[in-house]
Amino acid sequence: MTNSIHSLGITHRLLKGILGLFLTKQLVRFVFIKFYSYYNQHKMSLLGAILLPFFVLFLSLFIKLDNNKKRELKLKLKRLYPHVSQPVLTPSNCIRIALQSVYLALFNTTTTSQQHIAVEQRKSWRKLTRSARLLRLADSKLVRSCKGLWLVARKQTKTKSYKAVSSSPLWKNSTLKVAFFTLIVFAVAIFVTVPFSIEAQAVFISLILVVAYSLRRVEGKMATIVMITLSVTTSTRYLWWRYTDTLNWGDPLALTLGIGLLLAESYAWLVLILGFFQTINPLNRKPIALGKDTANWPTVDIYIPTYNEPLDVVKPTTIAAQSIDWPADKLNIYILDDGKRPEFAEFAKQIGVGYLTRPDNKHAKAGNMNHAMKVTNGDYIAIFDCDHIPARSFLQMTMGQFINDSKVCLVQTPHHFFSADPFERNLKNHRKIPNENMLFYGLIQDGNDMWDATFFCGSCAVLRRSALEEIGGFAVETVTEDAHTALRMQRAGYKTTYINIPQAAGLATDSLSAHVGQRIRWARGMAQIFRLDNPLFGKGLNIAQRLCYLNAMLHFLSGIPRIVFLTAPLALIYFNAQIIYAPFVAIFLYIVPTLLQVKITNSRIQGKYRYSFWGEVYESVLAWYILKPTTVALINPNKGKFNVTEKGGLNKQDHYDWTISKPYIILLLVNVLGMTYGVFRLLFGDSSQIGVLVISMLWASYNVIILGAAVAVAAEAKQVRSSHRIKANFPAAIRLANGRTIKVKITDYSNNGVGLETDHNHLCRVNDKVELLMSRGLKQFSFPTYICNTRDKQLGLTLRDLDLEKQKAFIQCTFSRADAWLDWQENFKHDKPSYSFSHVFYTSLRGFKNLIFHAPNELRPAIAFASRVLYFVASLLPKKPTKVLKTS
């Protein structure tokens, strides 16, 4: 140590001596101080530390560098090069400095302080929102004026001569009617088949769009029918054009892929037309009151089939079934337990309902109910899945249909779910966006009812025993015994009816895989019916019923077409296969307006029950999974068994279901790669292809968005409560331990608790014992409860250790209230496609985020590396100079 210092001392002295020959003493000292500070403090290399003081000295010949100036210079550099990191001389910093210097040299950056930027941003944002608002205003003004126009037109037609014409017997002439319809069909056929030049197509389609746009918000059935006609015309015309003009016969690959796409499109077209037909005039059947004399009311058996569901799920259903308003001697309740569990038998005995088991479990649910039919004898059979809790008014609402018409064999009510289904839970849009079920029970069943083709959905329905006996009981040949049974009864000449008033509510499936499993069963069952008892053929059905059934079956065959749509644009991007062989402008003029027109019409018809673009998301999730079972069932209908849908489970923590999302992730990867390749081709490829390429890439990016939303669904959110909270709004009261009473409003309830809201701030504390007073009719019930949480006006109560009597009373006061489920459809506003699209878009973004967040451990380093690379690249880019405070 001392030796080295000593030797350094020698060199030091030597150098000092040499330098002293050329420089003043002051300068020599300066050089040495600088050298030591560079070498020791700044850890510079020896050579650098030696050379730099001389460089500084050299510079000082031109610039006067006192301390103040130096600081200013440093600040200025810091401001101009804000992202240059501390050891200045690194390769990345060299890039940064070079890029920043170019940027500073080329762009005006003098006035850009942070504040200024913010002001500018705010200004442009305001401009943007203002123009959006203007657009919306113009839109609403236009729509209103269109509405006015239509109304005026309608008013003007009320003149005398109009009346004379409209009431003339001429209109009832059947030949005239036939002629009129032929004329319409002829006109449509012409519009569909006549080949237009591109200009003519542009004029034609824009005319149609203008009519559709102006009609969009006009109320009334007539406007809907006009819009449907226009949609049918444009879509049929599109398909005609596709078949006649757009197949590339010269290229076998493009031809094969193109025909594939064309078939998928034909499928979509068929479903669209059938859907229009099915829902053109929903019936909205109203309940029929029963006679006053209850002695004439028929006897009803209630079946509650169960297999492996826990008793906690079955209990409320049974109790609520007992509480249905019906003469007690005419109402018999049976638990049909295929699980043969002793605790169920004991529970049934305890509360006084029938308990039926059978020696074997043949034919699953259908077999179970067929067995029960042999040992019971009510005139009517009501069926509740063991988790569907009926309201007390269930039979009052439904039975009138049977009394009114002796040919009615089935009254179906909607399946309503009080818990969030996997889509709603994982996407966090419960009660914000109509769920998958809503379209079917809100619209399609009502439409079916119009055509006498209501489907039996296996639960929440009443059937006529004599009709069932006539067809030999519940159908056992397929895994969807419900639809098949209804089909058979319809073939036998019976009518099925639907009442769109939720009279029972149940648990939705609690994981995506269970949900998918359930849909697989339905899809397989429908395909089986299609093969074994095809509703298109055979006797007993009218053409409308056949078409309704056809649409239902087609719905479950959506697997292949959906996957075709999700991959079609890639054919052009990857293989340069012209699957739609037409000029870019023609493609643009046919596809975009037709899609717009169809979307607008569907949004009008289905808007309250399904928001635009969500159908695609639901379908995309299921597509891959129903593809195989439907295909297998179509080939060999007897394969496959009944799988029970699991309900009432818990998700302990957030997790991502990688197995179920594998198909969409692969599709997503293929699409994203395709997009990247597309960008590459745009930059370096053949410029004549750009138009078609851009269209394909737009389509692919739409697919990416839809797939992203599908991926988002697979992130299973945790579900900690075993009993679900149900939103409510009815009055009740609590009596505190000190005897005081407070009026409250029940805001939600579950199996073992209620949430309350008081009118004013309460003074309750957690764990206080309070009595909850709830009324059912004139009778008031009191429940001992504990307070489990409090917020200024809110209270949470838990019910503990209720005896059976009290449990019954609690269910009567809550779940089985006649109005418990009435508000389910009123919660939703009418669809607005643009909002809906942005919602899907954000959901999709969340899907991508989820993918990264839940990535498996093996991939984590790669993701971390990729994000680091991205950060690094971003840090190289030039930045706007920022203001640095003088004091720093």
Place this chain on the structure above:
Amino acid sequence: MKRIFLKGIKGGTGTTSIVANLACALRKSNVPVYAIDLDPKGDLGLHLGLAWEHQLGWSDYPNFASACEQFHQDNDGVKFLPYGSHSNLGLDFSSIIESCQQLNDSDDSWFLFDCPAHVDVHRYSLNEDDIFLEIINCDAICHSFAFKRLNTLKQAESSWQHYFLTNKYNSASELESDLLQLWQTELPLIAPLYINKDEVIKEATAFRNVAINCAPYSVANDDFETLAGWLVSRASQNDQ
């Protein structure tokens, strides 16, 4: 002029607190309300904020005109006449009831009479527009009394409207909820509403006030408002 008589089927059913609260509830629709204490124990005044030192009431006066100066008004504007110290100077309850006709200033005015439990219904001269509420509690004694009353009502021609009103109902008690359900199905004259047992009714007297003023968010408040509404609908049926 609408006359409501309230009487406990036995002592201690909580009649007086119902009279006081009902008076205030009726007063909310801005009609003249008179409450007259016919009960010698004389506690109606206490419910309506009269000081306990106050001795005088109608029973200390020889005639109605002079007794009228004992009409007090509480903060809500209910006019009430206390019983007094029972000097027996010539006025008895039936003459008071009769004389109240003289006060009749409008058709809308309500007269509530707090009747003592020991004086039987038949000793009042009632006309067919009068409503007689007999207050019962959910217990076996009241159950027997109520059916006994039904028998006597059957024997004598009763022209007035007679109802049983359940007070201090506690649905947590099994006996009470069973009895009430039984009455609701089997007792013909049971009123279609009941007053819940509520501590605030008791607590309000400690503030020398009534429950509907002290505890607007309580069930008691609702109960009395329902009772008032029901009585209004009963009385308006009479008018037609």
